[in-house]
Amino acid sequence: MSYKDKIKSDLFPTIWCPGCGIGLIMTQLAMVMDDLGLDKTNTVMVTGIGCTGRMGAYMQFDSVYTLHGRTLPVAEAIATVRPELNVIVVSGDGDLSSIGGNHLLHAIRRNPRITVLCNNNEIYGLTGGQTGPTTPVGTKTVSSPAGATYSPVNLQGLVNTNANAFYAKTTVYHQGPMRRAIKEAIEWPGFAFVDITSQCIENNGRRIGFPSANEMLNYYKKEYRTAPPGATQLANHQLGIVKGHAAEPAVPAGAGAAKGSGEA
Amino acid sequence: MTKRLLQGNEAVLLGAVKAGASYFAGYPISPSSEVLMAASVHAASHPEFRFLQAEDEIASANAIIGASLAGAKSFTATSGPGFSLMQEAVGYAHKVGVPTVFVDVQRVGPATGMPTMPGQGDILQTRYGSSGDYTSIVFYPSTVAECYEYTIRAFNCAEESRSPVVLLTDAFLGHLNEVVDLDSIDVPIVERTLEPLASGHTRLFSGVATYPDGEPATADADEFIRQYEEATALRLAVAERYSFYEHGWNTDSDTLVIAFGITRRIAQPLAPHFALFRPIRIWPVLQDQLREIAPRYKKIVVIEGSDGQYASVVERVLYRDVYRVPLLGGRMSLEAVREGLDRIGLLPRELAETAV
Numbered sequence: 001m002s003y004k005d006k007i008k009s010d011l012f013p014t015i016w017c018p019g020c021g022i023g024l025i026m027t028q029l030a031m032v033m034d035d036l037g038l039d040k041t042n043t044v045m046v047t048g049i050g051c052t053g054r055m056g057a058y059m060q061f062d063s064v065y066t067l068h069g070r071t072l073p074v075a076e077a078i079a080t081v082r083p084e085l086n087v088i089v090v091s092g093d094g095d096l097s098s099i100g101g102n103h104l105l106h107a108i109r110r111n112p113r114i115t116v117l118c119n120n121n122e123i124y125g126l127t128g129g130q131t132g133p134t135t136p137v138g139t140k141t142v143s144s145p146a147g148a149t150y151s152p153v154n155l156q157g158l159v160n161t162n163a164n165a166f167y168a169k170t171t172v173y174h175q176g177p178m179r180r181a182i183k184e185a186i187e188w189p190g191f192a193f194v195d196i197t198s199q200c201i202e203n204n205g206r207r208i209g210f211p212s213a214n215e216m217l218n219y220y221k222k223e224y225r226t227a228p229p230g231a232t233q234l235a236n237h238q239l240g241i242v243k244g245h246a247a248e249p250a251v252p253a254g255a256g257a258a259k260g261s262g263e264a
Numbered sequence: 265m266t267k268r269l270l271q272g273n274e275a276v277l278l279g280a281v282k283a284g285a286s287y288f289a290g291y292p293i294s295p296s297s298e299v300l301m302a303a304s305v306h307a308a309s310h311p312e313f314r315f316l317q318a319e320d321e322i323a324s325a326n327a328i329i330g331a332s333l334a335g336a337k338s339f340t341a342t343s344g345p346g347f348s349l350m351q352e353a354v355g356y357a358h359k360v361g362v363p364t365v366f367v368d369v370q371r372v373g374p375a376t377g378m379p380t381m382p383g384q385g386d387i388l389q390t391r392y393g394s395s396g397d398y399t400s401i402v403f404y405p406s407t408v409a410e411c412y413e414y415t416i417r418a419f420n421c422a423e424e425s426r427s428p429v430v431l432l433t434d435a436f437l438g439h440l441n442e443v444v445d446l447d448s449i450d451v452p453i454v455e456r457t458l459e460p461l462a463s464g465h466t467r468l469f470s471g472v473a474t475y476p477d478g479e480p481a482t483a484d485a486d487e488f489i490r491q492y493e494e495a496t497a498l499r500l501a502v503a504e505r506y507s508f509y510e511h512g513w514n515t516d517s518d519t520l521v522i523a524f525g526i527t528r529r530i531a532q533p534l535a536p537h538f539a540l541f542r543p544i545r546i547w548p549v550l551q552d553q554l555r556e557i558a559p560r561y562k563k564i565v566v567i568e569g570s571d572g573q574y575a576s577v578v579e580r581v582l583y584r585d586v587y588r589v590p591l592l593g594g595r596m597s598l599e600a601v602r603e604g605l606d607r608i609g610l611l612p613r614e615l616a617e618t619a620v
Contacts, residue, residue: 008466008478011477011479041463042462043462044461044462046330056478057468057470057474057478058478059466062461062462062463062465062466063466063468063469064461065469065470065471066471067326067352067356067471070322070326070353073322073323073324073327073330074326074327074329074333075330076327076330077287077289077316077327077329077330077331077334077338078331078334080287080314080331081287081330081331081335082335082460082462085334103319103322105319106318106319
């Protein structure tokens with residue numbers, strides 16, 4: 001088997017713009033899936049709305065293309081009903097942390113065994129480049145002509161509100177660290193969130209001064225540094241994995257209630 | 265034969281379990297919370313039954329969709345405001361073809377309204393609440409025993425129609441306690457119709473318009489219409505097998521009362537004076553039955569817990585005016601029915617004389 005068997009390459013070219021970072025995530029995910037033996041009998045993809053949400057259509061798995069913001073309740077229910085499955089959520093920063101923010105907060109709290117890959121391009125790309133919840137302060141976008149006003153959401157801080165959760169930070173430039181992060185996230189016994197900084201050249205990068213996707217990737221290369229070993233908190237522009245205590249996820253009510261019997 | 269005292273909301277849970285449900289997600293909301301609580305109690309002693317008290321109704325509705333796709337018969341219970349929050353997911357389940365059941369225990373709306381008072385104001389929400397075109401199938405029982413029976417039928421119908429089926433009740437019926445014999449209600453169970461996720465396929469369950477191979481079909485009217493007509497045909501054909509209604513009382517009367525859910529029970533003292541048509545399948549509207557029965561009567565009165573939601577549907581179907589007795593603000597009582605009939609000059613003398 002090869003990682004290419006995980007991808008429906010007959011549907012190429014994809015709808016993603018030239019220079020988009022999402023394909024780099026899909027390739028690394030496919031490689032990890034191949035390494036770990038994930039296939040269409042043991043794995044389900046769940047994707048949200050936005051450019052990233054298209055990924056499910058390009059992969060050789062059953063895939064649920066949910067409503068905008070609703071990947072996590074769908075994924076969590078799948079993991080509850082079928083705990084033996086690998087449930088992999090792939091979506092964007094806007095889908096996961098803005099419209100889906102309440103679900104993110106509570107999925108972190110409940111710690112289901114699902115893997116979340118967040119394509120964090122700091123913008124609403126599909127709708128044309130509006131400010132997102134992750135857009136850095138001061139960034140000029142089509143909906144913040146004077147620069148984004150508010151601080152971006154602290155994804156690491158949110159995930160770390162559960163001491164059992166897994167948070168990893170990488171960029172699409174850093175292919176090795178991204179692959180390690182995805183692999184460890186899938187192997188993690190609870191909620192695992194991989195925050196992947198990625199370029200949207202068409203609807204963000206060019207407006208903030210990057211002539212091409214290549215310059216954006218080079219910027220990630222220059223700016224991002226690997227966190228020191230054993231770091232429990234990643235600073236801004238640090239790559240790494242912060243793992244909580246690997247507790248087994250809380251058993252959903254009904255799933256393991258050994259006590260009691262009889263009629264309802 | 266085992267007789268027992270049972271509440272409408274609890275009967276819904278028992279019906280769901282009987283139908284084979286193994287996943288409930290919900291968010292507490294009056295007057296439906298007993299369904300959620302009963303589900304949690306059931307889950308505590310039945311490991312195969314999974315329960316989630318979710319962060320909100322949006323999560324609940326999407327969770328039951330995920331659970332159904334994963335292989336579980338699933339359901340939620342809510343009331344008007346919560347059902348409003350679920351509407352986008354209802355549309356998704358219609359688009360994707362997800363069998364699942366939404367229970368709406370109606371209260372008085374709009375907005376937070378009168379949380380513990382009964383209403384019937386979600387008739388149109390259950391038909392048109394989500395955006396776009398789709399075919400809703402909705403049942404509305406009138407007794408606690410029927411809450412049990414039609415919950416089972418709702419699950420069966422969801423499987424057959426591959427769609428989210430709605431069971432409507434109301435605060436009155438949900439909290440009503442009646443003696444029932446569940447063993448006497450024998451409804452065959454329809455098994456799962458949807459192959460669960462990760463069965464070796466590469467299907468795309470997409471709320472976005474797509475071709476069967478997963479490519480976007482977001483600008484192809486022909487493909488959209490093909491899929492829409494296919495879904496509509498299936499759901500109408502299945503609904504046809506669930507054309508439940510009641511036609512009775514005094515069929516020699518020149519006046520037909522239309523009442524459903526708890527309102528039919530409240531109006532029972534009218535039985536000697538009027539004929540009754542009670543739709544149990546609220547949607548799709550029982551058009552053929554109404555068109556066959558209505559011409560026998562000079563006058564039609566729709567008594568309902570909203571300001572004419574179902575009456576307007578009857579008028580559209582029959583092309584004729586009907587009298588309306590709206591029971592508003594939670595005043596769902598025989599007294600309110602009497603007042604309403606008196607206002608339109610249709611209160612029978614005997615009922616006026618016995619009025620308290």
